[in-house]
Amino acid sequence: MNIYDLDTPALLVDVDILERNLRKMAAITAETGTRVRPHSKVYKCIEIVRKQLELGAMGVTCSKLSEAEVLADHGIDNLLVANEVVGQPKIQRLIDLVRRVDVMVGVDHPLAVDALNAAATDASVRLPVLVDMDIGMKRNGIAPEDAAELVRKVVASRGLEFRGLMGYEGHLVSMPPGEEKTNAVNEALDRFSFVIDELKTDGIDVPIVSAGGTGDYQIAARHPAVTELQVGTYAVMDTLYGSFTPEFELATTILCTVTSRPCRERLILDVGRKAVNTALSTSTLKDRPTVEMKYTYAEHGAMTVDEDAPDLIPGVKVELVVPYACGTIHMYEQMHIVRDGEVVDIWPVVGRGKVQ
Amino acid sequence: MNIYDLDTPALLVDVDILERNLRKMAAITAETGTRVRPHSKVYKCIEIVRKQLELGAMGVTCSKLSEAEVLADHGIDNLLVANEVVGQPKIQRLIDLVRRVDVMVGVDHPLAVDALNAAATDASVRLPVLVDMDIGMKRNGIAPEDAAELVRKVVASRGLEFRGLMGYEGHLVSMPPGEEKTNAVNEALDRFSFVIDELKTDGIDVPIVSAGGTGDYQIAARHPAVTELQVGTYAVMDTLYGSFTPEFELATTILCTVTSRPCRERLILDVGRKAVNTALSTSTLKDRPTVEMKYTYAEHGAMTVDEDAPDLIPGVKVELVVPYACGTIHMYEQMHIVRDGEVVDIWPVVGRGKVQ
Known part of the structure; x- marks a missing residue:
């Protein structure tokens, strides 16, 4: 399935980028001798944890006891x-x-x-x-x-x-x-x-x-x-961490739909505070740095448009770069795993809601 | 069950306050003749919607199609x-x-x-x-x-x-x-x-x-x-709306546990950005205006303490007033319905995660 056939908002993770990020961290720790116990609270996803363990991680970090229970339930020690x-x-x-x-x-x-x-x-x-x-x-x-x-x-x-x-x-x-x-x-x-x-x-x-x-x-x-x-964040990345660790690539985006284009300068996405966390960083559309997240409301995202962008009309689907992964991924039930624009897998965010 | 027997963080709604808020809005609309179509996105809860309909609401507002589907599934028209x-x-x-x-x-x-x-x-x-x-x-x-x-x-x-x-x-x-x-x-x-x-x-x-x-x-x-x-917010309320509509009472709190008290001036709660939204307003402990939310991290809430407060030590449970209900309630699977400090019911947040 092509990503543009998904309903929105949907969380996308590019698996090739994810794996490059994981290998880069594994190389640094192999070089320095310091081990990695990756912090799974950022993505709360067993499939990512398993890839990290395969690459030499010696265990897993989490923030809440309920997250540890979920990891144990999935055979992680x-x-x-x-x-x-x-x-x-x-x-x-x-x-x-x-x-x-x-x-x-x-x-x-x-x-x-x-x-x-x-x-x-x-x-x-x-x-x-x-x-x-x-x-x-x-x-x-x-x-x-x-x-x-x-x-x-x-x-x-x-x-x-x-x-x-x-x-x-x-x-x-x-x-x-x-x-x-x-x-x-x-x-x-x-x-x-x-x-x-x-x-x-x-x-x-x-x-x-x-x-x-x-x-x-x-x-x-x-x-x-x-x-x-x-x-933790290095695996999936976001614009916040991208500003000070540019060696890791942005693997995570949110597929959105343009729901309104009230004027040339502004468009509205179907992603608000309940589907993206902009507390620590803003965001742009993927490959469109001139279309920037201006404000998130409860259920709307307002983007400012610094170009004509006649293609950005109601009904069009676009990818929003995730501004803050740890505050965003936990709001989704699953991540759509993407390679070359095709959905190749769906990984549940098993730790979603595990705040106790 | 007493609220202090609940594990934390847990969302609490005082049902007597809720009902007073609902009746107050019903009285205003009865007086003016304007009807209410309450905005359920704030609480995403069928039981609250039913109470509003009983008090004269003529329908229900929501923000996303998936929320409307859930309302229809529960017999709301x-x-x-x-x-x-x-x-x-x-x-x-x-x-x-x-x-x-x-x-x-x-x-x-x-x-x-x-x-x-x-x-x-x-x-x-x-x-x-x-x-x-x-x-x-x-x-x-x-x-x-x-x-x-x-x-x-x-x-x-x-x-x-x-x-x-x-x-x-x-x-x-x-x-x-x-x-x-x-x-x-x-x-x-x-x-x-x-x-x-x-x-x-x-x-x-x-x-x-x-x-x-x-x-x-x-x-x-x-x-x-x-x-x-x-x-919408009038039903459950929060500190944001409380600042400009004080006639509605704060019905909603988060039961938290003090996880750390590093020094006299600071304590840490087990509620961070994944369990409370502080984007638009800050918060204090219920009945403790001198203990104020200073900063939320992904999984920790840092409170500043402007008194000795020797009772606020690790393991103690406290109620945090919700700073922004619409951004907070959607992160919980259920609300614990409280009367005089006892849990009298549990209402599911049926619209949780319904962002599509």
Whole structure:
């Protein structure tokens, strides 16, 4: 089926571009020795995860426990929930999951250590954890100066297995490439090194340091403390990440229909906030940089047209480049896999709606 | 079940508040004689629609054809797709639907009139349409000066049944209430009157003029041209609309868990961009105006804390007021219906994902 026979809006992923992106990341990690645990929250798709594992990924990262459950249901092992899992009934679900697969979770607070430890001890399991550090993003994560003490608490908790550290320098990934970015990212990641050195004096080994993202993988892969990267967007890409990692190609578009052309300067697409997320970046039509997303309404997308474009009339189908993949793909039930303009497969977005 | 026994994030709707909001709108329309065709895209929920119909709503508005199909599947009739339906296979789906229920669609371009007319004529049905006018929002809709000509084209199309005009003064609804807003909204709605007068000289009657929203229903309900209101958000409400229609109460919250409390000034919730839309408004915790949404990440919500709040520690469940209901509810599979803190029902968000 040709893509233009699909009803719209429909999410398209070019499989040749996807595979080139995956191979490019695999090459970098093969060169540096740092492993990849790709962050599946961006695309929530088993078929992409399987391709990453075939290319050497050593496991999978996700953000929510329910995403990890879906991965486990599909036979994927070696999981990291790169987030805190707190409160009942989530801790019970985590214990059920750790009986099925190897799954680690982040912990960044003494109360959370106590709660996880109590539940694991009661259930006679050992929960693998990473201590989650704030390495400058000022989001979640324990302050670096308090991290070693939290690690010692984890090590002393017989229901828990200390596996290492995690953190995300998300405040730096959008810097333009260059020396300034390299220095800033390395300085953030050095916070892991200080904690590792401090723990060494206690005889505590830190097998895993999980950090980095598509926006700074080149730097994080070369940092001595980092053992694995949580890169996600590189696989499918979007205009946001394209602006600072142009070496990855845009694989993802939304097939839309022009529903209105009120005047020469403006056209309306059938894709609004419920089908595309423009919170972090804008977008243009594929191969038409002069037709730019001006505003998204709940159910309409308004494009400004900087040319005559007499072909863009109601009923015509066009491809919109995805501005922000992580905020967009989760709104679709499936991705249409495309090669040379033909739909060659349909992959479900199995993690759709898995926010718990 | 108490709400605090729910896993999170979970969408909560207080049914007593909902019903007060519905009755308040019904009272205004009873007073002014203007009918309500509530816009179900905001909540996509049959149970709310049924309550609105019981209180005198004369039909239902939606934005996408797939939403209308879901409404029809649940036995709801008298539908308006307040949007353009263009392109195959959507026109074929529309023809299938018009054989089942009374459904009108917007049309704003001569090419769209031709396409709808050709399909309807081929199928031996008559498609009811409203001519969609741009009354100042500069989104979709035909320019007022061209509207009468498009109406004449519709009237001359034997596959189409001209039912009236529609438009949305969405650029004005967020103005603070007062004389300036009243004048601006009336001026926008007067554009309908001019077209109605022009058509009168041709002997063309305009039975329906559909316009207005929660943000200006008081003005639109009193405008002589308007016959029905497309109000949606008033039922469930959010902080965005609460700022300019305080007479409706906030019925909708998201039950969240505090996943991290990195420092006194900041806490992290398990609700990010995939579970709440903060594009148009921010939010606070319910009954805690000093704990404010500072930033949403893909899977985390960061709140700033302007008090000690020693109770807000990892594992604690809290209610986040919904900042923008139309952009948020569609991300949930169901709404938990609450009375006095107890879950009394679960209503599916049947229109979830219906973007085609």
